[in-house]
Amino acid sequence: MSALEILPIVxxxxxxxxxxxxxxxxMISRPIVAATAAGALGGHAGDGLLIGAVLELIALETxxxxxxxxxxxxxxxxxxxxxxxxxxxxxxxxxxxVFAALCAAMVSGSSMVAIRRLNGRWAGQLHDEVERxxxxxxxxxxxxxxxxxxxxxxxxxxxxxxxxxxxxxxAAEVWGAPATMSTALVVGIxxxxxxxxxWNALPAGSQRFRAGLIAAGVIAAVMVGG
Amino acid sequence: xxxxxxSPLTWIATYLxxxxxxxxxxxxxxxxxxxxxxxxxxxxxxxxxxxxxAYTQALARESRYFNAHPYLASVAVGALVxxxxxxxxxxxxxxxxxxxxxxxxxxGDQLVWAAWLPFCSLLSLAAFGxxxxxxxxxxxxxxxxxxxxxxxxxxxxxxxxQRGLTVALALNNQFLRHAPMHIARAATLLAGFxxxxxxHRAVGTELSLALYTAAAAFVGALLIARVAVRxxxxxxxxxxxxxxxxxxxxx
Numbered sequence: 001m002s003a004l005e006i007l008p009i010v011x012x013x014x015x016x017x018x019x020x021x022x023x024x025x026x027m028i029s030r031p032i033v034a035a036t037a038a039g040a041l042g043g044h045a046g047d048g049l050l051i052g053a054v055l056e057l058i059a060l061e062t063x064x065x066x067x068x069x070x071x072x073x074x075x076x077x078x079x080x081x082x083x084x085x086x087x088x089x090x091x092x093x094x095x096x097x098v099f100a101a102l103c104a105a106m107v108s109g110s111s112m113v114a115i116r117r118l119n120g121r122w123a124g125q126l127h128d129e130v131e132r133x134x135x136x137x138x139x140x141x142x143x144x145x146x147x148x149x150x151x152x153x154x155x156x157x158x159x160x161x162x163x164x165x166x167x168x169x170x171a172a173e174v175w176g177a178p179a180t181m182s183t184a185l186v187v188g189i190x191x192x193x194x195x196x197x198x199w200n201a202l203p204a205g206s207q208r209f210r211a212g213l214i215a216a217g218v219i220a221a222v223m224v225g226g
Numbered sequence: 227x228x229x230x231x232x233s234p235l236t237w238i239a240t241y242l243x244x245x246x247x248x249x250x251x252x253x254x255x256x257x258x259x260x261x262x263x264x265x266x267x268x269x270x271x272x273x274x275x276x277x278x279x280a281y282t283q284a285l286a287r288e289s290r291y292f293n294a295h296p297y298l299a300s301v302a303v304g305a306l307v308x309x310x311x312x313x314x315x316x317x318x319x320x321x322x323x324x325x326x327x328x329x330x331x332x333x334g335d336q337l338v339w340a341a342w343l344p345f346c347s348l349l350s351l352a353a354f355g356x357x358x359x360x361x362x363x364x365x366x367x368x369x370x371x372x373x374x375x376x377x378x379x380x381x382x383x384x385x386x387x388q389r390g391l392t393v394a395l396a397l398n399n400q401f402l403r404h405a406p407m408h409i410a411r412a413a414t415l416l417a418g419f420x421x422x423x424x425x426h427r428a429v430g431t432e433l434s435l436a437l438y439t440a441a442a443a444f445v446g447a448l449l450i451a452r453v454a455v456r457x458x459x460x461x462x463x464x465x466x467x468x469x470x471x472x473x474x475x476x477x
Contacts, residue, residue, distance in 0.1 A: 024245035045360035061459040063339035120252035133282025142263040145250035176477030188439040193459040195447025204414040217418020
């Protein structure tokens with residue numbers, strides 16, 4: 001992969017990585033958007049959408065509550081989408097790229113914690129100036145934090161693409177399981193996670209009521225899809 | 227007390243800054259610096275202007291520790307701007323800031339993270355499952371989600387400024403109290419619709435394979451619902467996909 005091919009992916013990683021927390025939190029960073037955009041950059045938006053939908057099922061449970069630590073899906077989905085476009089014709093492409101994206105989300109989530117600590121250190125250093133009402137100090141902290149997040153997202157996307165691409169490529173070469181079964185299994189895992197999370201996390205009333213709503217939805221899906 | 231006039235340009239600057247309110251988020255002051263950053267354009271109209279005593283004291287006060295949901299921080303920013311421009315006592319403003327944290331955090335988490343975001347995710351998955359093109363799926367998600375997101379921030383800023391120190395009454399309205407539950411119910415209904423269709427499209431057109439996968443996923447979902455606490459589902463997925471990858475490359 002040449003620098004010219006990597007650059008747009010890194011830029012997309014920056015936009016999506018920044019969106020997770022810093023700016024503008026418009027959820028461009030959700031897998032269904034970020035992975036599709038990465039796929040579109042590689043000329044195969046449909047492939048990006050497929051892995052984006054699978055990752056979105058898993059990401060349904062990741063709700064960025066306050067100071068909690070969570071996987072960072074923005075850069076991870078860009079990486080997953082870009083890798084999948086590369087490997088899509090291979091039989092094990094979907095499970096391998098979903099696995100790569102999940103690992104990327106974990107690494108990138110840790111990098112967000114590091115940025116928050118760095119912001120805290122800077123806030124400590126400028127505390128006296130901020131307490132004196134220095135406009136310069138307040139702006140410096142805010143712009144500095146945003147810039148640090150830009151740098152974080154760029155580095156994370158670049159490193160993950162460079163490291164994961166040859167690994168995924170090599171693994172795809174030796175993949176021995178049938179393509180349809182591999183795809184079905186990874187989609188099944190994502191669906192199971194989504195189902196479990198919908199049941200546990202959505203505050204929609206009693207168990208019986210939730211079961212009724214889900215059953216009504218399934219019946220509608222069978223009528224529409226069948 | 228009547229509110230001082232804030233120019234439209236100042237409101238636009240404040241609104242845009244609110245989009246980056248978490249830019250300096252950290253474990254010490256949390257959202258504090260972002261609140262100072264967002265209120266700053268309006269504080270310039272305090273007596274003495276930028277650098278004056280009123281401005282520097284207000285900016286220092288607004289940049290201290292603060293925690294809230296990032297979208298509903300707009301309510302706090304509107305109300306705090308109003309209080310500062312009305313010349314409310316500093317101690318009262320500080321007590322008010324502290325009192326705002328908890329309701330703005332819990333309401334935002336319930337309304338946005340636990341209801342609106344999953345609803346919009348599931349809506350886009352339904353579009354995917356129904357065979358929509360990539361552009362349509364992405365637009366369904368981004369337009370729906372951001373219609374709520376951007377409107378909530380604008381409403382928060384407006385209602386915060388209009389109500390000032392009495393903004394808590396606006397947060398207690400029937401719509402905000404019941405909206406999370408209604409949206410979560412709609413999301414649950416949508417989940418029943420969207421998840422099977424997503425599975426079907428992702429697995430492919432072979433109906434028997436999709437049915438077997440759906441049956442296995444249903445059993446898996448029951449197990450995950452029993453064993454996984456919130457925010458651990460992705461770890462379960464990581465573990466299971468790792469086993470699948472190991473099987474695939476060693477077979």
